[in-house]
Amino acid sequence: MTLNLSLVTEEVAICVTDRRLSAPAGGIVSERGNKLTAFTCQNARGFITYTGIGRDDTGRSPNDWIVENPLLPALPFDQFVEVMKKMADQRLGRLAAQGHDVRHSFVLGGFVAGTPVAVMISNFESLGEDGHRAQADPELSISYCLPSPDAKTSTLIVATGDIPFDRKGRIEQIGQLAKKGARPGELRAKMTKLLRDVAYKADRGGSVGTSVSRIIIPRWGEPEMDIDVVGGTSLLEGPNIIAPDMMIRDVYVDLSDDGVASRYSRVHRKALIKERPCSNCRAPVPEGYHRCGRCDHPVGE
Secondary structure (H helix, E strand, O other): OOEEEEEEOOOEEEEEEEOOEEOOOOOEEEOOOOOEEEEEOOOEEEEEEEEOOOOOOOOOOHHHHHHOOOOHHHOOHHHHHHHHHHHHHHHHHHHHHOOOOOOOEEEEEEEEOOEEEEEEEEOOOOOOOOOOOOOOOOOOEEEEEOOOOOHHHOOEEEEEEOOOHHHHHHHHHHHHHHHOOOOHHHHHHHHHHHHHHHHHHOOOOOOOOOOEEEEEEEOOOOOEEEEEOOOOEOEEEOOEEEEOOEEEOOOEEEOOOOOOOOOEEOOOOEEOOOEEEOOOOOOEEEOOEOEOOOOOOEOOO
């Protein structure tokens, strides 16, 4: 499981999600799972995030499923959502037949021809419901949230994944701040703080990590994307990007002094970024990180 926080208002869509991949039985698999995609299709733009399945039986993540489908960017938004559902149903059905827990949710937030919209594609939860089902349904379902008649108060904040019950009041507070006109940067910071508090409550050893991916998509204008890592990093990884005539995956910016020209592997057809065990707690630490995300031990000591 993971934790995603998604906020959609009349003027902006924001998503903050942690980057940890954990095993169903417990234990950290990776600290650099990409759970965020920026998309543009025929009549909409926004973000896609997910919780549930981190990697399938072929080693591909749900982000890979999306970016590997060349048809998506050319579709109108309603068809875009339907194709995502069918694509995920096929993948999850195969995993269910192998006995895996296939509870999974996608959240899409953004603007359709300038109108705010949020969508959940899930087999165990839906927009407007409190809580989630313990077992996955046979197929994913689609739930929409459209603007209220009073557009000035049209705000939706959604938390999916491993969100403790005692944090729900904090989520509502962020929604209220958005309704009062708080700046996007302030909202993003509070969403990041809430996610980190969940990670620290589990002593940073649970399914939610301290490293987060973030995106701000204004109703009009260019998106703002980054990652935020406790202790800092010299290797910045961004979300995947899909748009008409453009599909970009494994985005990274190397700010180190190591002189590495490229990490692209022609064999694997992607950038290879290493994770080494922390010398103190053995949790995986991605290249570029200055401190371990599990125990805060300095890298190289």
